Amino acid sequence: MKISRRACIVLLLVAATTSGSCVSAQTDLPVDDWEPASTNQPGKEFPKVNSEGRVMFRIRAPQAQSVTCSFRDSEEFKQDEEGFWTGYTRPLDEGFHYYTINIDGAEVPDPGSKYFFGAMRWGSGVEVPAHDRDFYAVKQTPHGQLREVLFYSESTETTRRAFVYTPPGYEQDTDKRYPVLYLQHGWGENEYGWGEQGHANLIMDNLIAEGEARPFIIVMTYGMTNEVRFGGLRSFSIEPFETVLVGELVPFIDANFRTLADQPNRAMAGLSMGGMETRLITLRNLDTFSHIGLFSGGSISMDDVENTEGFKEKVRLVFVSYGSREIDGGRTRRGGDPRADSEALEQAGLNSVFCVSPDTAHEWQSWRRSLRELAPLLFVDRTTPTN
Amino acid sequence: MKISRRACIVLLLVAATTSGSCVSAQTDLPVDDWEPASTNQPGKEFPKVNSEGRVMFRIRAPQAQSVTCSFRDSEEFKQDEEGFWTGYTRPLDEGFHYYTINIDGAEVPDPGSKYFFGAMRWGSGVEVPAHDRDFYAVKQTPHGQLREVLFYSESTETTRRAFVYTPPGYEQDTDKRYPVLYLQHGWGENEYGWGEQGHANLIMDNLIAEGEARPFIIVMTYGMTNEVRFGGLRSFSIEPFETVLVGELVPFIDANFRTLADQPNRAMAGLSMGGMETRLITLRNLDTFSHIGLFSGGSISMDDVENTEGFKEKVRLVFVSYGSREIDGGRTRRGGDPRADSEALEQAGLNSVFCVSPDTAHEWQSWRRSLRELAPLLFVDRTTPTN
Incomplete structure (x- = not known):
């Protein structure tokens, strides 16, 4: 043989077709071409992803003091008058990522995403569209x-x-x-x-x-x-x-x-x-x-x-x-x-x-x-x- | 033919073997034979069910002001010193029920349950063991x-x-x-x-x-x-x-x-x-x-x-x-x-x-x-x- x-x-x-590097979300305004993630539940607008690989979350929590996500270096979430908290991540690698939402100290799945088993739990995941998808x-x-x-x-x-x-x-x-x-x-x-x-x-x-x-x-x-x-x-x-x-x-x-x-x-x-x-x-x-x-x-x-x-x-x-x-x-x-x-x-x-x-x-x-x-x-x- | x-x-x-009627949870102490629900995620203790068909939830949310569930007539959730909120339902019909948890106004899935598609969303479900299961x-x-x-x-x-x-x-x-x-x-x-x-x-x-x-x-x-x-x-x-x-x-x-x-x-x-x-x-x-x-x-x-x-x-x-x-x-x-x-x-x-x-x-x-x-x-x- x-x-x-x-x-x-x-x-x-x-290898050369994606930038993929982690930059600080704090210093750059995100590109405004957000689309609902392919991993969302049917009909859910959020989370959204943009062409940089950032993910934007929107969670309704009118009485909450704090909402965050588990991606490090994310923008601080801000609450609007209707009680929606919005924030976005740094550019992420293309592909699939597990995450959680934290509402006043409670680690919970994002009600907008579908759920996947990883990190020993059924929880949220988001797909950042890959160039070779x-x-x-x-x-x-x-x-x-x-x-x-x-x-x-x-x-x-x-x-x-x-x-x-x-x-x-x-x-x-x-x-x-x-x-x-x-x-x-x-x-x-x-x-x-x-x-x-x-x-x-x-x-x-x-x-x-x-x-x-x-x-x-x-x-x-x-x-x-x-x-x-x-x-x-x-x-x-x-x-x-x-x-x-x-x-x-x-x-x-x-x-x-x-x-x-x-x-x-x-x-x-x-x-x-x-x-x-x-x-x-x-x-x-x-x-x-x-x-x-x-x-x-x-x-x-x-x-x-x-x-x-x-x-x-x-x-x-x-x-x-x-x-x-x-x-x-x-x-x-x-x-x-x-x-x-x-x-x-x-x-x-x-x-x-x-x-x-x-x-x-x-x-x-x-x-x-x-x-x-x-x-x-x-x-x-x-x-x-x-x- | x-x-x-x-x-x-x-x-x-x-037909005659179950009581199944809805009684007020407020007037009776629940039977203390709680077991993790069969619909829980692997290794998760909560939610639990008891022989009356009540469901008990426990959610960690240290900074939250309020935690509730979507089952009507449930006990008010109480927070302990470690930040866990606990509450239980009235006796439910035997079988499967969809539900949500509300944390400071945010409707989210219970991180303890597996997720099922109903009410137009992937979300929590709990199984109350049926006598004929x-x-x-x-x-x-x-x-x-x-x-x-x-x-x-x-x-x-x-x-x-x-x-x-x-x-x-x-x-x-x-x-x-x-x-x-x-x-x-x-x-x-x-x-x-x-x-x-x-x-x-x-x-x-x-x-x-x-x-x-x-x-x-x-x-x-x-x-x-x-x-x-x-x-x-x-x-x-x-x-x-x-x-x-x-x-x-x-x-x-x-x-x-x-x-x-x-x-x-x-x-x-x-x-x-x-x-x-x-x-x-x-x-x-x-x-x-x-x-x-x-x-x-x-x-x-x-x-x-x-x-x-x-x-x-x-x-x-x-x-x-x-x-x-x-x-x-x-x-x-x-x-x-x-x-x-x-x-x-x-x-x-x-x-x-x-x-x-x-x-x-x-x-x-x-x-x-x-x-x-x-x-x-x-x-x-x-x-x-x-x-």
């Missing part, structure tokens, strides 16, 4: 299905939820079988994240319509990470989730969906803590998974390769990505050098890809782009000229 | 799938969402075809309602596991009703939604799911305004639908039967239900006498069923019970001894 490194060209090309736009192309399924887990004695994306065509040709990507959310999030904030289904619909990715199934379940506080990561054990995922969910999916149920056709990827889970689980289960994706969630070093029996023979892709704002002098802010790790794997003859999302941080726009870059590389056998 | 009336026995039997409990039985699908609508030039419940076994026997129920939400709600608040998938999973209902597909989409304010109902036109549902969604479902794509195997039901829509659409499309279900949403009179060509030959079931608190001396509060209408249909030899949900009003517990009663009556051909 010839293993080649794929350069992450698309992401690098778009076309890749997750709803288009008039064939759409896959996003299915909520319930499966019983013996190890936890619970009925658990997973979301399963089946690609366009799955219902038409009922003899065809598909590879599967197991895709994990981050700490503080849950199994809704990739479908709601991540638009995984739309990213795949569009890639498949354009012939850029092979149709495959995506499975998203709760990573059991939210009981773990950051300070408690040292005591984190992967085994409970590994048992649910590898021992219970993989067999359930293979029994209930038309999968290609073997190691070459199974991938795992995850963002942030879901990347850490992906790394731990794949390295321990290389007879189950052949493709590994870590989005803002660590990397695989040559030590890992050498300490894991059969790594070079079994692993068909190692994909590592970060938001550009997470990379500091080639190293992530939490230490380690994922780019150097990736290059070392490449030099050792492994299929290793490193991607950087321009002008984004540890946030969903980085991870949407990561999935968009990973998907075309999955389940493409390089031993034959066509797939 | 022999058409028989089915008595609505189950609902009547449970077992029929929508998550059980260790085979589960169907709840699928989010996107379909393009030519008439509205939009890509629209539907949720499709496929019953257990749908993925296993890929030759089998199924009847379809089109199931509508009420005014101010959307296509999420029956899956989230209504537990339609769990109701069906349990009925099918017990052999009480024939497996069928359920399709839920947005009824386009929320632009219609109550005062505007007189000018309401069914045609835009009729075009989407009958002209676009039915063909999409028949093309993308293994349906029995004929009139005897197609039903429509809806709650409240969804019932009104069901009545209008089925009466105009009796070559498409054979079974009609109206939950707290009007009835079909002998005038309707006589003014609709082929009604007696084409309609296999008319199911009408109400919450007991909606029925006032045999009439609904908005006029009409659905029980008398149903009895007239029965006397005319039609398969007509009238059900009353005990001790509930115009709310989800009435409608969950309505689906539970309707489902066993659907697609059961009475011309042959077994189905």
Whole structure:
């Protein structure tokens, strides 16, 4: 098998098109081209976003003494005669952001936004339109299905939820079988994240319509990470989730969906803590998974390769990505050098890809782009000229 | 074809087991057996419910002057030294209720609850455990799938969402075809309602596991009703939604799911305004639908039967239900006498069923019970001894 490194060209090309830097909202007047955010509830005018990436809030609270939002460096909210409090943020990175509104000390969701699960709560989110948002736009192309399924887990004695994306065509040709990507959310999030904030289904619909990715199934379940506080990561054990995922969910999916149920056709990827889970689980289960994706969630070093029996023979892709704002002098802010790790794997003859999302941080726009870059590389056998 | 009336026995039997009456919270101390509501966010202690059906809220708002909830006759909220405001409601009907929290005049969701779409907003809901909640409990039985699908609508030039419940076994026997129920939400709600608040998938999973209902597909989409304010109902036109549902969604479902794509195997039901829509659409499309279900949403009179060509030959079931608190001396509060209408249909030899949900009003517990009663009556051909 010839293993080649794929350069992450698309992401690098778009790097220069946004300013994205944080400037002080206090010193500049905002550009007056505000539009309701795409993440608003139906019919709600606020929050609004402008072309600078600022977000403006308006909250009716006639008797309140103070209203603020959780974005740092925001303008002070001012109250008008009708009791509406209005304020706006500094320019934010393009993409999706969680936030809360604070009314006289009460941290509450914004009644104008839709709600998303992050930071361990269902709460507000706002979308700052990204220049490259076309890749997750709803288009008039064939759409896959996003299915909520319930499966019983013996190890936890619970009925658990997973979301399963089946690609366009799955219902038409009922003899065809598909590879599967197991895709994990981050700490503080849950199994809704990739479908709601991540638009995984739309990213795949569009890639498949354009012939850029092979149709495959995506499975998203709760990573059991939210009981773990950051300070408690040292005591984190992967085994409970590994048992649910590898021992219970993989067999359930293979029994209930038309999968290609073997190691070459199974991938795992995850963002942030879901990347850490992906790394731990794949390295321990290389007879189950052949493709590994870590989005803002660590990397695989040559030590890992050498300490894991059969790594070079079994692993068909190692994909590592970060938001550009997470990379500091080639190293992530939490230490380690994922780019150097990736290059070392490449030099050792492994299929290793490193991607950087321009002008984004540890946030969903980085991870949407990561999935968009990973998907075309999955389940493409390089031993034959066509797939 | 022999058409028989089915008595609505189950609902009547449970009528005496709950008190459910509204008493003044001001005169009685609540029973101190509070438990976190099942509708809470993960790990959130509040809101809590007790065995009387009261709901207790606790909101941290240190600088607030006033905190209230939208349930009438609630205790005045009191603030403690740590800034937490606490208050509780009168005993509520069992089942699901929408609500808001008011902080110094700001109407906001409760940060402790999960969020549901009703009253034209994503906002808080709370579940008061019902004595008969077992029929929508998550059980260790085979589960169907709840699928989010996107379909393009030519008439509205939009890509629209539907949720499709496929019953257990749908993925296993890929030759089998199924009847379809089109199931509508009420005014101010959307296509999420029956899956989230209504537990339609769990109701069906349990009925099918017990052999009480024939497996069928359920399709839920947005009824386009929320632009219609109550005062505007007189000018309401069914045609835009009729075009989407009958002209676009039915063909999409028949093309993308293994349906029995004929009139005897197609039903429509809806709650409240969804019932009104069901009545209008089925009466105009009796070559498409054979079974009609109206939950707290009007009835079909002998005038309707006589003014609709082929009604007696084409309609296999008319199911009408109400919450007991909606029925006032045999009439609904908005006029009409659905029980008398149903009895007239029965006397005319039609398969007509009238059900009353005990001790509930115009709310989800009435409608969950309505689906539970309707489902066993659907697609059961009475011309042959077994189905």
